[in-house]
Amino acid sequence: MTEEDKELELLKAKRLLEMQKNISKQQKLEEKATKQEPNILSPREIVIKQLGYRGLEVLENAESQFPEETKLVVDKLAELIQSGEVTETIDGGKLLTLFRSVGIRVRVQTTINVEQDGKLVSWSDKLKEGRTMETQENPDQQSAEQNSS
Secondary structure (H helix, E strand, O other): OOOHHHHHHHHHHHHHHHHHHHHHHHHHHHHHHHHHHOOOOOOOHHHHHHHHOOHHHHHHHHHOOOHHHHHHHHHHHHHHHHHEEEOOOOOOHHHHHHHHHHHOOOOOOOOEEEEEOOOOEEHHHHHHHHHHHHHHHHHHHHHHHHHHH
């Protein structure tokens, strides 16, 4: 063997040794990860995983308005989910109904939208628009109403 071949073999052996060390380290890390307890979720996290459409919004509103009462409800709901008694997805409406059934009146901001010319417009804007059109059509009636007041 030439000198270059010997050096190449030494480099290959070093590299192989490094790779084996890396593999053993990775296996030890994986073993540690599997031996550790599975992540224990808080009751809130358990409930959040079960929430559907607008459920998180209702939960956050309830937490900000009634923090202590909401914690009690969430703890009990998480217990029911873990025991398998509650298996369905809980959307915002169901969660709101649950809170109201136990006497917690959670306020949720709602808007009503109507379609106008292919676009969704809030109901309040639509009413304002209708009122301004009325005043533009009947300016004499508006001034008569103001004079009688």
